[in-house]
Each structure stands twice: as structure tokens, then as C-alpha cells.
């Protein structure tokens with residue numbers, strides 16, 4: 001590859017990298033994106049193995065009212081489906097499903113759980129608390145709720161999640177499902193961008209007047225760079241920075257470790273839909289310390305169930321391999337449906353994500369370690385006089401862990417590098433300012 005310099009180098013073609021590249025082009029800059037994998041999308045990828053789209057990573061466009069991807073997907077003609085309008089859930093109590101009164105009690109307990117953790121944070125007066133420190137215990141639904149908010153939502157055990165960070169990144173607004181998948185949305189938004197696939201960056205030299213990225217592909221030089229690799233890749237030394245990143249920036253990557261959420265798609269083997277409607281949620285009431293998977297049945301009326309495993313369970317299953325993930329999912333369904341689960345599901349056709357073992361991700365999304373909520377701002381600090389800026393989901397203070405946060409962070413990073421490197425040309429600043437939301 002030629003070493004001809006571009007204005008902006010972007011490392012990674014996930015949501016943040018795609019947004020950074022689009023923003024740079026809107027600002028009139030020359031740009032090149034180097035992507036390690038043979039595809040775009042990063043932690044958003046849509047599988048078609050089951051004969052219908054299934055996202056193995058990002059699935060919902062959360063916080064739809066403030067999500068920049070919503071207007072962009074709509075402008076690209078992609079259908080977004082309001083999942084909240086059809087959401088339903090059933091909770092297995094062991095031997096039977098929860099009845100109406102129990103479901104109402106569960107909802108009440110959920111509100112009380114939320115109030116309790118907020119009160120704990122308000123009373124902490126600056127003391128670092130984890131989600132587990134603040135979560136109520138001993139109530140009939142408490143273990144189920146803490147499992148939901150920790151391993152399932154934060155993809156991390158409650159004791160390892162900083163409470164302030166958890167509360168600052170709570171999502172509001174509706175949850176939309178792109179019918180063709182979130183991975184497909186990103187593929188469409190990346191069309192036409194100057195992305196080099198199969199180009200893992202091994203080393204970034206940012207000590208001179210230009211930033212230089214090197215790897216087996218050759219070298220690329222630029223006046224500034226936006227690096228969007230995950231905190232798992234950063235903290236694991238996936239790229240060597242020369243000089244080393246400032247201690248506070250590198251420390252921030254370690255303070256924002258990736259949790260793990262893995263998905264499994266289980267195809268139906270016959271007509272049995274396990275008494276569950278399309279989009280029906282299936283979960284179990286849990287005792288403290290119990291591990292479980294949750295399910296969304298037959299999304300869009302398709303012929304597969306989607307299972308979610310998070311936190312320590314996901315890491316353990318990920319180490320054991322794909323078959324272990326499928327076996328665990330089936331054992332969960334067997335607890336509820338008995339041998340009927342084995343007849344209803346076609347085990348051999350299962351599709352399993354592997355974010356934990358993926359060297360270009362090394363997890364699913366970030367959660368701040370207890371006491372380290374400030375790490376997101378530190379991670380986003382420009383270095384080298386604005387030559388280099390990290391970006392991605394972990395850099396967003398309120399939409400961390402989402403496509404929206406990654407997108408906004410990438411666009412902002414591109415603007416920041418362009419401004420500090422004196423790359424904003426006449427008229428370009430005004431054009432670029434809306435890249436987060438314009439088509």
C-alpha cells in the first residue's frame with residue numbers, strides 16, 4: 001500500500017469508524033479507514049445462516065429519539081420496527097409460569113430496585129459503589145433483577161460495574177429493530193467510504209508531525225488519526241503506540257473493560273412455537289448466584305429463538321466453545337419445556353456469536369470498574385496536540401455500550417482532530433457539523 005499521506009486516518013470500520021470517515025468527508029478531508037477484519041460493522045454483524053437476518057452483535061437501535069442512526073437508516077430506506085409496541089414477557093417460576101399478579105409484583109419490584117440503587121448513589125457522597133453494593137437483596141425478585149441489570153444489560157457481573165457509570169448510561173426512549181439487522185444498517189452507511197479491509201494495524205507512531213500506521217498491509221501516513229478499536233483491543237496491547245499513550249489514557253482503557261454478551265440463534269425444527277408469540281421474552285425467576293440465559297422468541301415471526309448469555313456465564317461458555325453455548329441454551333429451555341424443547345429446536349443448526357474469542361473485539365461492550373466512571377472522558381482526550389484521538393462506544397459518557405454512542409463519538413473525534421490540525425476548510429465546518437444526523 002502506498003504511504004501517500006491523507007488528512008485523516010481512521011482505524012476500525014465499526015460504527016465509530018464509519019461515522020468518523022463520513023464526518024471527515026463532509027468536512028472536505030481526504031480520509032482512509034484501515035479495518036482488520038474482512039468486513040465492516042465491527043461489533044454489529046448480521047448473520048443469514050438461519051435463512052433470515054439475525055444480528056450476532058448489536059440488535060436494537062436504543063434511545064431512538066436521540067439515536068443518530070435512526071434518521072440515517074430511514075433515509076437509506078431501511079425499515080425500523082418498534083419492538084416496544086409488541087414486547088411481551090413470560091417468567092418461569094419453576095414448574096409454572098408467573099401469573100398476572102406475580103408479573104405485576106415483578107414490575108413493582110423493578111421500579112423499587114431502580115429507586116434503591118439511585119438512592120444508594122445519592123447517599124454515597126462521592127464514595128465509589130458497585131451495582132452489587134447498591135442493589136437490594138433478599139426480596140423475592142431482587143436476584144432476578146440484579147442478574148438482568150448486571151450480566152444481561154451491562155454484560156458484566158454487578159460487583160464489577162461502577163454504579164455512577166451504570167446510572168449515567170441508562171437508556172431512555174424507544175428501542176427499534178432494523179428488519180434487515182443492525183449489521184446491515186452499518187454496511188449500508190459504509191457504502192462508498194475509502195475503507196481498506198483485511199488491514200490490521202499493528203503499530204501507530206504519533207510522535208512526529210504526521211501519524212503513521214503500520215501493519216502487514218504497509219504503512220499509511222496522515223495529519224491526524226482517530227482510533228476506534230475496542231478497549232479490549234487497547235488494553236490487550238492489540239496495537240503498539242509509539243510513543244506510548246499517556247498513562248491516564250491507557251489507564252482509562254483498563255478501567256473500561258469489556259463485558260461479554262453472547263447470542264445464540266436456535267432454529268425451530270417443526271411447527272411447535274413453544275406457546276410463545278413473535279418477540280415473546282422468556283426468562284426465569286432466579287435465586288441469588290444462579291446463572292441463566294434469557295430468550296426472545298421468533299423475532300418478526302421468524303423460525304428461530306434468540307438466546308442471550310451475559311457476564312461470567314458468557315465468559316465461561318465462550319472459553320468452552322460454541323457447542324457449550326448451544327448446550328447451555330437448550331438446557332435452559334429444557335428446564336421449562338422438558339423434552340419438548342429438544343423436539344422443537346434443531347440443535348445442529350444453531351448459530352453462536354463469539355465476541356469473547358474474537359481478537360478484534362475481545363468482549364462485547366464496556367462497563368466502568370467501580371470508582372472509575374471518569375474514565376470515559378479520559379479515554380476521549382486528544383493527545384499529541386490533537387494528532388490522535390481515541391473514539392468508540394467506550395468514549396461516550398451517556399450512550400456508552402451502544403451503536404449510537406460509538407457513532408456520535410466517532411463523528412466528534414473526526415471534528416476534533418480536523419480542528420486541532422487546522423484541517424477545517426472554508427464552508428466545511430458548517431457542512432460537517434451535522435454528520436451525526438444527516439444522510
Ligand SMILES: Cc1cc2nc3c(=O)[nH]c(=O)nc-3n(C[C@H](O)[C@H](O)[C@H](O)COP(=O)(O)OP(=O)(O)OC[C@H]3O[C@@H](n4cnc5c(N)ncnc54)[C@H](O)[C@@H]3O)c2cc1C
Pocket residue numbers: 011012013014015016017034035036037040041042043044056057058059060061062199200201202228229230233238239261262263353355360361363364365391392393394400401402403404406
Ligand atoms: C452481543 C452484543 C449485543 C449488543 N447489543 C446492542 C444493541 O442492541 N444496541 C446497541 O446499540 N449496541 C449493542 N451492542 C454494542 C455495540 O455493538 C457496540 O457498542 C458498537 O458496535 C461499538 O462500535 P465501535 O465502533 O465503538 O467498536 P467496534 O464495532 O468494535 O469497531 C472497531 C473496529 O476496529 C477494528 N479493529 C480492531 N483492531 C484493529 C486493528 N488492530 N487494526 C484495524 N482495525 C481493528 C475491529 O475489527 C472493528 O471493526 C451489542 C454488542 C454485542 C457484542
